[in-house]
């Protein structure tokens with residue numbers, strides 16, 4: 227059922243008065259408090275496995291921040307299966323990978339979106355060595371630059387268990403949020419992710435329960 231839906235919906239923009247949007251606003255408030263009221267700015271969003279709602283969460287959370295007047299940027303750090311370019315219909319050849327390969331400047335890859343206060347940094351061309359690219363100094367500099375220009379930097383990541391990338395990114399961000407898909411993500415997988423985050427000293431801010439039964443019918447109505 228979930229895989230049949232192509233693009234994550236802009237629930238927080240299109241249905242601002244829905245329960246789902248209210249929950250994203252609560253998440254926004256919680257994250258803001260956990261990030262020390264704006265003194266920390268970069269948040270990686272990930273999940274244990276593929277298809278658990280990372281991109282959906284990043285997009286709707288980012289819209290919620292932007293609608294609250296915060297200058298927000300979404301970074302597509304899923305250099306293996308990127309999707310942010312599709313969501314916002316922006317070019318996919320230039321992006322984070324070209325920036326990290328030092329072939330492009332930040333201004334050339336930052337894209338304004340249709341939503342006020344919201345920018346996107348697409349992944350760019352899929353590189354051969356995503357983990358190496360993400361672990362280098364250019365990624366630190368990229369995050370630093372984004373933090374100096376934006377109020378909030380949200381990083382869409384690949385899943386934690388199959389590849390190392392998210393652990394690298396989580397270690398470089400001020401905080402990390404773990405998305406859990408109701409009825410699918412196993413407790414064992416969540417424990418494993420928590421252990422791995424402890425090892426890399428990631429600052430786990432909390433978990434987001436996606437697809438909770440109570441709200442499902444409303445969510446599905448939107449499609």
Ligand SMILES: Nc1ncnc2c1ncn2[C@@H]1O[C@H](COP(=O)(O)OP(=O)(O)OP(=O)(O)O)[C@@H](O)[C@H]1O
Pocket residue numbers: 228229230231232233234235273275276277278279280281282283304307309384385436437438445446
């Ligand atoms: N709560 C939900 N209810 C219904 N559909 C959902 C929900 N959350 C996500 N989806 C849909 O499920 C699919 C996968 O979601 P999404 O792309 O956000 O997951 P992901 O974790 O980013 O996946 P990947 O690991 O492939 O990057 C999408 O088509 C999305 O629209």
Ligand SMILES: [Mg+2]
Pocket residue numbers: 280281282304309382383
């Ligand atoms: Mg995704």
